Amino acid sequence: MRSAAFILLVCLLSVHVKGLVISSRGRCHCMDAGVKFIPPKQIEKIEVYSPSQSCPHMEIIATLKENGEQKCLNPESKFAKNFIKNAQKQKRSLG
Template identity: 45%
Template sequence: MKTAAVIVFLVYLLAPEVHGQNKTHKGRCFCADKGADVVLRKNIEKFEIMPQSPSCGKQEVIVTLKSGERKCLNQESKFTQKILRRVLEKMAQQSEMLVKLD
């Protein structure tokens, strides 16, 4: 009986100090896994390329859907490669236009 009381007392003392692992915090990296291979283009609202940084050692490609949900894209998929090419081409065209205006 005394040992049970001691164990219950120790559990009571230690319980407030025990914290589960925070599942929402992944450092500064948003993508925990390789990401989705394909997302319907008509559902994409915003496209982001997050470069490597000291807090996240990998480049991430993230899309925000019209529903507000954010998804990581698999950078090795043909779908993501195609979108990356298009975005880079548009950026190049815009920078050319800015140079012409100056």
């Protein structure tokens, strides 16, 4: 019975930390693929990190307005792809 309770606790904790940012130097910031969508009104800023020697994955980290929490966005999600596309258009029109 204790092992079932432990497994349930581990599952609940793993669901809670999905999409959270971890800070470690020389490694990827995101623990997993990240969330697929964050309402744009909740986003204060977005940082995009290209693949590098220390992290082979593109990472998109959104900082939330309400509490400053950082969440990883899944770069393969439709929301993230549209965001990158729109940011590139804006950059071209300004430069």
